[in-house]
Amino acid sequence: MTEKIVELIRRFSPMSSRSKEWDFLMPGPGQPKRWHEIEDEFRVLIIADPGAGKTFEAQKRARRIKERGRHAFFIRIEKIDATFDQSFEVGTAAEFAAWLASTDEAWFFLDSVDEAQLETPRALEDAVRIFGAKIYAALDRARIFITSREDAWRALPDQTLMEQHLPYGEPTPGEEDDNTSRENDPTLKQYRLAGLSEDEIALFAGHYGVSDVTEFVEAVKRANLLTLAERPFDLKALIGVWIADHRLGSRFEVLQRMIALQIQPQSAAFASVRLNAAKLRDGARILAGAVTMTGKTVIGLPAGVDTADRIDPRTLLTGWADTDIDSLLRTGLFDDIVYTSVRFRHREIRELLSAEWANELLNQPGARARVEDLFFRECYGEQIIVPRTRPILAWLILFDETVRDKALALAPEVASEGGDPSRLPLTIRQGMLRNIVNRIAIGREG
Structure with a gap:
């Protein structure tokens, strides 16, 4: 573009x-x-x-x-x-x-x-x-x-x-x-x-070649993507998806496309480093999972200062050369480098990548019980959802039926706290709605 x-x-x-x-x-x-x-x-x-x-x-x-x-x-x-x-x-x-x-x-x-x-x-x-x-x-x-x-x-x-x-x-x-x-x-x-208003989003889109700006803005709103569209950098990515596909699709589809578009070096100096897109995505998933599990949002560059409040990607991306790690951290998935460190640019994309990481672990032989313990625990004789990983569940329930059924049985509202509920089967969405309405009714009666 x-x-x-x-x-x-x-x-x-x-x-x-x-x-x-x-x-x-x-x-x-x-x-x-x-x-x-x-x-x-x-x-x-x-x-x-x-x-x-x-x-x-x-x-x-x-x-x-x-x-x-x-x-x-x-x-x-x-x-x-x-x-x-x-x-x-x-x-x-x-x-x-x-x-x-x-x-x-x-x-x-x-x-x-x-x-x-x-x-x-x-x-x-x-x-x-x-x-x-x-x-x-x-x-x-x-x-x-x-x-x-x-x-x-x-x-x-x-x-x-x-x-x-x-x-x-x-x-x-x-x-x-x-x-x-x-x-x-x-x-x-x-x-x-402040972020861009809807009128400014429309003006920006028109300058970037979107002919049907009203339809584009409505598609952004339907997909609940205004928080992304209010930043020019991400709005350009959404426009790129729209021009390429002539649609935005669901929230899940849009974020997947944005990941695919942004997983390339933003710096010309690193554009010559050719890495397999699948490898870059695997690395991003691992780092997203590490951010979620540790609570540390700062990721250090290989040549940067190693401090306790940073994630050292070299300990996680085993077998990766420092230049490959640098190339990954300079993609559009991460924000600009400050003090030889980066952060994931978007919380929602980080959470989606974390869910993909957890889903891969769930499918490894013998790992399911340990992975599910990251999301569900027993407290005073009752099953609860682990607060730190709760945001990830909104995406993980789209990938794994067992986790989905367990999460929705404990807290059906999890599906509406993030992720993309439209991707769930109709029968599941109907059951969620009934469950939520029943809880509201019981609360009022009490």
């Missing part, structure tokens, strides 16, 4: 660190805003999911401001440390020097285009420190926008880093004693890049 530039009017939802002591971001007060409503802030963090289009948006805004005759720069964070003069993608080092010598304001958009080159959190710290030193004499004339993935942003440490090296303004009286809110902090305003 040929890459196209589709300009959309994106929205930014307010976020905040709920507490000075809690290291995560929460939805903040207020309505979503457009670019023109946040453009005049002095310090802004924009959080975005993988594939949401944060880099494109930052580049586009820098160019728009520059076209209005203002100073604007888009800078690659990972290049600030070693080669600052070469880190500009919008604007130039000469224009930066001219701005420093002036009394004008400037807009800076700092984005890690190649997050793979930020090997440790210290690399980000060094880059911000160096950038802060470069513009120290003009900090109050600089409007700075930083983009990041949420899983790469350490809410409190990184916010403190920005405040220390890129300060602007002073805390309001009494704010330093407030331990419950940072919403009045003048230094760093936080937003999340």
Whole structure:
């Protein structure tokens, strides 16, 4: 599919660190805003999911401001440390020097285009420190926008880093004693890049060659795939399925097709590494199963740092060369590399692959009892579903009748918590509905 530039009017939802002591971001007060409503802030963090289009948006805004005759720069964070003069993608080092010598304001958009080159959190710290030193004499004339993935942003440490090296303004009286809110902090305003609306999905699809956009959007909604379609990266994959097949089909079919399309290297440097698609999928299944069983979502690259909170794929993919593992981890199934590690791009695709992994184990001689123990256990004399693996059951019941019957007997609602209930036999779906209605009736009578 040929890459196209589709300009959309994106929205930014307010976020905040709920507490000075809690290291995560929460939805903040207020309505979503457009670019023109946040453009005049002095310090802004924009959080975005993988594939949401944060880099494109930052580049586009820098160019728009520059076209209005203002100073604007888009800078690659990972290049600030070693080669600052070469880190500009919008604007130039000469224009930066001219701005420093002036009394004008400037807009800076700092984005890690190649997050793979930020090997440790210290690399980000060094880059911000160096950038802060470069513009120290003009900090109050600089409007700075930083983009990041949420899983790469350490809410409190990184916010403190920005405040220390890129300060602007002073805390309001009494704010330093407030331990419950940072919403009045003048230094760093936080937003999340919102997903595409249905109208934006239709506009995007039309630009990418979908002639019957209304039918396409309705097919996305029928398959319950709006959460995928709201990200440009995944929307392109859905459009690819639609154009190739002239249909989307069921949720199960769409995710299977997306896996097939995305299981190829995203980096040109690794595109030459030819691996059998079946082998890549087997490897992805194993890693998905490991993420589910361990609760560790971070997968390290072979050349990366081995830490306790990461899965080391070399211990699981026995017989694989490091280059083959690298090639797998750089496919579209995984998000961009941050600190020499990756995560599965989508929870639902990871859960589907985990179910395929479990199904393969169930079919191995003598393994069924041990595998079923991962999903069902006895607690105080009653059979229960293991909470950690419950999301996987929604997909596994499509592959294995024994597991299906056991799961639905214990909790028929499992089938509607994820997966694709439309793939179940009609008689099973009718029985599930009767069971759920009976439980509701009994609950009301009680």
